[in-house]
Amino acid sequence: MDYFVSVLVPMIGGLGVTLSVFAITLIASIPLGFAFTLMARSRIGVVKGFAEVYIYILRGTPLLLQLLFVYFGLPLIPGIGAALTFDRFPAACIAFGLNYAAYFAEIFRGGLLAIDKGQYEAAKVLGLTRGQTMLRVVIPQMIRVCLPSVTNETITLLKDTALVTVIGVSEVLHYAKAAVNRDANTFAFLVAAGVYLVVNFVITLIFKKLEQKYNF
Amino acid sequence: MNQIIQVSNLNKSFGDNHVLRDISFEVDRGDVVAIIGSSGSGKSTLLRCLIDLEKADGGTVCMEDKALFKDGQYGSPAEIRAIIAKMGMVFQHFNLFPNLSVRKNLELAPKVVRKEDPRTIGERCEKYLGKVGLLDKIDAMPGTLSGGEKQRVAIARALMMNPDILLFDEPTSALDPELTGEVLTVMQELAEEHMTMVVVTHEMGFARSAANKILFMDGGIILEEGSPEDIFVHPKNERTRTFLQSITRKE
Amino acid sequence: MNKKHIILMVLIACVAMIALAGCGSSSSSSSEEVKNDDQTFVVGLDDSFPPMGFRDENNNIVGFDVDLAKEAGKRMGQEVKFQVINWDTKEMELNNDKIDAIWNGLSITDERKKNMDFTKPYLENDQIIVVKNGSTIAAKADLAGKKVGCQKGSSAYTALMADSIASQIDGAKPTEFDDNVSCFQDLGSGRIDAMVVDSVVAKYYIRKNEADFKILSDNLSPEKYGVAVKKGNTEMLNKIQKAMDEMIADGTAGNISKTWFGEDIIYKGN
Numbered sequence: 001m002d003y004f005v006s007v008l009v010p011m012i013g014g015l016g017v018t019l020s021v022f023a024i025t026l027i028a029s030i031p032l033g034f035a036f037t038l039m040a041r042s043r044i045g046v047v048k049g050f051a052e053v054y055i056y057i058l059r060g061t062p063l064l065l066q067l068l069f070v071y072f073g074l075p076l077i078p079g080i081g082a083a084l085t086f087d088r089f090p091a092a093c094i095a096f097g098l099n100y101a102a103y104f105a106e107i108f109r110g111g112l113l114a115i116d117k118g119q120y121e122a123a124k125v126l127g128l129t130r131g132q133t134m135l136r137v138v139i140p141q142m143i144r145v146c147l148p149s150v151t152n153e154t155i156t157l158l159k160d161t162a163l164v165t166v167i168g169v170s171e172v173l174h175y176a177k178a179a180v181n182r183d184a185n186t187f188a189f190l191v192a193a194g195v196y197l198v199v200n201f202v203i204t205l206i207f208k209k210l211e212q213k214y215n216f
Numbered sequence: 217m218n219q220i221i222q223v224s225n226l227n228k229s230f231g232d233n234h235v236l237r238d239i240s241f242e243v244d245r246g247d248v249v250a251i252i253g254s255s256g257s258g259k260s261t262l263l264r265c266l267i268d269l270e271k272a273d274g275g276t277v278c279m280e281d282k283a284l285f286k287d288g289q290y291g292s293p294a295e296i297r298a299i300i301a302k303m304g305m306v307f308q309h310f311n312l313f314p315n316l317s318v319r320k321n322l323e324l325a326p327k328v329v330r331k332e333d334p335r336t337i338g339e340r341c342e343k344y345l346g347k348v349g350l351l352d353k354i355d356a357m358p359g360t361l362s363g364g365e366k367q368r369v370a371i372a373r374a375l376m377m378n379p380d381i382l383l384f385d386e387p388t389s390a391l392d393p394e395l396t397g398e399v400l401t402v403m404q405e406l407a408e409e410h411m412t413m414v415v416v417t418h419e420m421g422f423a424r425s426a427a428n429k430i431l432f433m434d435g436g437i438i439l440e441e442g443s444p445e446d447i448f449v450h451p452k453n454e455r456t457r458t459f460l461q462s463i464t465r466k467e
Numbered sequence: 468m469n470k471k472h473i474i475l476m477v478l479i480a481c482v483a484m485i486a487l488a489g490c491g492s493s494s495s496s497s498s499e500e501v502k503n504d505d506q507t508f509v510v511g512l513d514d515s516f517p518p519m520g521f522r523d524e525n526n527n528i529v530g531f532d533v534d535l536a537k538e539a540g541k542r543m544g545q546e547v548k549f550q551v552i553n554w555d556t557k558e559m560e561l562n563n564d565k566i567d568a569i570w571n572g573l574s575i576t577d578e579r580k581k582n583m584d585f586t587k588p589y590l591e592n593d594q595i596i597v598v599k600n601g602s603t604i605a606a607k608a609d610l611a612g613k614k615v616g617c618q619k620g621s622s623a624y625t626a627l628m629a630d631s632i633a634s635q636i637d638g639a640k641p642t643e644f645d646d647n648v649s650c651f652q653d654l655g656s657g658r659i660d661a662m663v664v665d666s667v668v669a670k671y672y673i674r675k676n677e678a679d680f681k682i683l684s685d686n687l688s689p690e691k692y693g694v695a696v697k698k699g700n701t702e703m704l705n706k707i708q709k710a711m712d713e714m715i716a717d718g719t720a721g722n723i724s725k726t727w728f729g730e731d732i733i734y735k736g737n
Contacts, residue, residue, distance in 0.1 A: 168551050
């Protein structure tokens with residue numbers, strides 16, 4: 001039992017980092033993703049093209065690679081490199097935020113496609129502006145359609161946070177590994193798995209509640 | 217000024233398909249205009265051009281002497297919005313907002329577009345729901361309503377903005393036959409209360425009893441125009457007669 | 468929703484990201500971010516490499532190299548900070564000035580000399596072969612056709628691949644692991660037949676776990692540990708070397724060695 005506690009304690013510290021990256025990524029990538037969704041639907045060629053290229057690149061390369069690029073690669077760009085030098089934790093958040101925005105962009109795009117054109121028309125003839133239509137009619141319906149996919153992405157995100165270890169940010173799994181290497185047994189991995197499952201359970205519960213709320 | 221809508225030489229094409237060819241007609245205040253014709257004759261497109269759901273390619277549409285578009289040229293979005301504000305529309309597929317209750321469906325536009333006082337909105341909401349006979353459903357979600365109930369709510373929602381003219385795009389075509397009656401009754405009442413209405417419909421019974429002007433459309437033009445008496449009893453055009461026969465055979 | 472709204476939302480998201488990330492890093496003084504400035508001697512290490520650098524039961528970073536580095540820092544007149552890094556990216560960390568030195572059981576190899584500068588060696592180490600007791604493998608030649616494992620990015624890997632036996636092992640290359648413990652585990656379970664690893668690490672693991680392993684007398688390459696700095700950073704290198712020379716001369720390094728290995732095994736040659 002003592003051993004369990006001694007292994008768990010540093011992991012809780014790591015959990016703080018895991019949850020920070022998790023939360024910051026969600027808060028940043030959801031609105032950013034939605035912005036890209038709108039850009040990808042734009043009638044202005046340049047805007048639409050930019051959004052599509054962004055989504056293609058960010059989804060088409062490994063997150064691991066993007067992490068390394070943001071942390072090691074950006075500072076090396078001639079000229080603006082100095083301004084793009086980030087510390088480890090911010091670099092991790094930025095890479096994650098940009099990456100997940102691309103995935104959310106596509107999820108939201110699918111959600112919008114599912115919305116009947118008649119909704120926009122009814123709103124228009126009632127006099128609602130485009131913004132009001134989006135906010136009060138379209139987005140609530142889009143959320144309902146997208147929730148299962150968003151739940152999926154969120155759960156994936158929790159597990160992806162383990163990748164930050166590659167640029168030296170220590171989260172749950174890292175401390176588990178340290179304990180495993182020190183003690184030469186894999187008990188700590190079991191504990192780490194338990195930690196992830198508990199957090200996952202909470203996340204799943206929250207999303208279930210959300211689905212109920214949007215079940216109109 | 218008696219004319220609410222003036223349409224001259226309205227033209228609209230979808231690619232190679234010339235759907236509306238030089239349409240011209242007028243709607244006076246208090247008119248109930250029924251537009252009839254077979255599918256593909258352009259009836260819905262005509263309605264949608266009047267309320268800016270489609271952009272016309274040519275012609276002029278004026279509402280109370282203000283041009284929605286003149287010779288195919290549209291004004292600024294603000295000008296268009298001001299003209300459209302006086303019109304309301306009821307759709308074939310109801311288009312209620314499924315995420316909002318019946319009450320919220322009705323109150324949304326007056327609240328966010330006209331920023332009216334909540335109490336005034338609430339009273340009007342109850343009045344119009346009572347008028348269409350659905351006051352008891354005021355807090356229901358649209359998903360729980362029958363087709364006929366949805367359409368009546370849609371009519372109440374359109375009325376909430378106090379339109380000068382109401383457009384109906386095949387309002388009963390998506391309803392089971394036993395439910396069309398409740399909707400047509402509401403529309404009949406509106407007509408008797410002198411609401412200006414333009415109705416695209418296949419319900420000849422309604423057209424005969426409620427409308428004072430019938431437009432028969434065929435192949436993108438108004439083939440024949442007149443009172444119900446003129447059209448139903450003494451149709452001048454061969455094709456009008458054929459159409460009416462095919463409809464009555466179905467009835 | 469027009470252009471302005473979109474731009475606004477993108478800006479808000481970016482600002483939120485950077486602001487929150489900034490908060491995260493400044494409040495993470497207890498976590499791993501280490502600022503590299505002139506007052507600090509930042510040592511990069513993989514904290515999963517006992518006994519050179521690892522975490523004890525209280526989660527503190529300890530180890531033979533850690534103690535040496537702390538002592539060196541004292542003599543260099545700088546505060547020593549330990550930055551946990553990923554072993555795969557250690558070269559990038561060094562070259563991008565994220566760390567000042569790598570001091571973590573780093574074997575001096577010709578390959579690595581191309582990319583970094585080393586101090587004089589301070590510890591002898593061999594790349595040796597570990598097998599289970601009772602294994603039919605008794606010598607290096609017996610590795611032919613067998614599954615061999617080692618740590619990713621390690622000099623064990625380099626030593627193995629440089630040896631002629633490499634082309635004869637199963638798959639012509641070893642199974643690579645993130646860390647040595649996983650490799651030992653697979654050795655114990657029989658998933659691999661043999662493992663190439665630093666003798667120092669093997670001895671620690673076997674003793675700690677009373678593992679049923681055997682170290683073969685054949686070794687792949689004798690090698691030595693050194694401290695590495697960014698290529699061309701002569702100033703830093705000289706500072707470290709001077710400190711180390713002092714530590715060895717006055718016996719401090721020897722004492723640290725006795726604490727960890729039971730004897731003074733500091734390499735004093737060139």
